[in-house]
Amino acid sequence: MTTQAIEQPAAIPSTRWFQLALGLIAMASISSPQYVWTLFTKPFQDSLGATLAAVQVTFSLLIVLQTWLSPLQGYLVDRYGPRLLIAIGCSLSGLGWITSAYVSSIIGLYLTYGLLCGVGTGIVYIGIIGLMVRWFPDRRGFATGVVAAGYGFGAILTTFPIDTMIKTAGHQHTLVVFGIILGVIGAAAALMMRSPTSNDRLPPPAVLVGVRDVGPKEMLRTPVFWVMFVMMTMMSTGGLMIISQFASFARDFGVAHIVIWGMAALPLALTVDRITNGLTRPFFGWVSDHIGRENTMALAFLLEAASVTLLVLFRDNAMAFVFLSAVVFFGWGEIFSLFPSTLTDTFGTRHATTNYGFLYMAQGIGSVLGGPIAALLYLQTGSWLPVFGIIIAMDALTGILALTLLKPMRQRYLQST
DSSP states (O other): HHHHHHHHHHHHHHHHHHHHHHHHHHHHHSHHHTGGGTTTTTHHHHHHHHHHHHHHHHHHHHHHHHHTHHHHHHHHHHHHHHHHHHHHHHHHHHHHHHTTTOOOHHHIIIIIIIIHHHHHHHHHHHHHHHHHHHHOSHHHHHHHHHHHHHHHHHHHHHHHHHHHHHHHHOHHHHHHHHHHHHHHHHHHHTOOOOOOOOOOOOOOSSOOOOSSOOOOOHTTHHHHHHHHHHHEEEEEEEHHHHHHHHHHHHHHTTTTTTTEEEEEEHHHHHHHHHHHHHHHHHHHHHHHHHHHHHHHHHHHHHHHHHHHHHHTTTTOOOOHHHHHHHHHHHHTTTHHHHHHHHHHHHOSSSTHHHHHHHHHHHHHHHHHHIIHHHHHHHHHHHHHHHHHHHHHHHHHHHHIIIIIIHHHHHHHHHHHH
């Protein structure tokens, strides 16, 4: 008996850290359809004889399916387990690339790259986040941040090889080769995943959490969920506006082609931003495990408001533009660790994947508001300044709401349950 008590706790960390590594690998395997899409737009235009606008619908379809189907995808993962569903998701993502290599029409591109990759990546993303919040009750913010960072960092490993292969062997061969490689790697990692059981003696939560599991129907009737949903929508809108319109306003500010350290400011900023956007997720997740979710939200979101303000004020300075854009992404990407961990702290782990699927829909709304709606406002006003003004106000408001509304509301809810 004594031997078991000593051996069991020693075995648990290696098990859950192995699961975290698998989640990181699977996340990295599905990041390329989103993050290297820009490399395929011109080849698809040429091969299909389509306009850029028509080809870009594929990307919008991918994001919409990835986010707005997430409640259904989360339910399937909760119902049938992460191993099978995440393996299917990785396979669908790889299959989307393979089949898109053979399309002869724009509709075919939508049904392959857009549909298959969108559904596949959505299943994997939601499934892995739901799995990590179960394995790491004591480090929930850090664990979700690590796997979310994998989704951003994964494309760093594939961008240059894919770009090189497109130039040497064509986009069709590249899609088939990398579709197979990424699909197999992701599915293999998924097949070794499992949910924690009663035999896994996990540490207690590090922050205030609910004592019972709440299903999506009951969750959707609580004001605290909708406060989180509105807050995540506002933060998603600002970040996705900057991501989707980055090249446009960099050119308008006159800094895109200024050379810094031997590289034009625009590609240099995009490279640095991708790194900080990945690092912020585990970093602020780790911070939230120690000082609380809402306190960390206030810190990060107000940092975002301040950095966007400075970016606008120094918009004609290329060096400042590169540095401040990196800070902007560092103040934004943490929403993908803070919100899922806060949601699970509040409503429990049993329905964590399905519940986060509903909250993740805020990302889809943010993509619409930050993409075409923000572009429309720019066209109407002829300036990016009104767009940035709205974003700064939303970031500051969200940071204030974290302390003044979400924190007391969540405390009252947890005490009442």
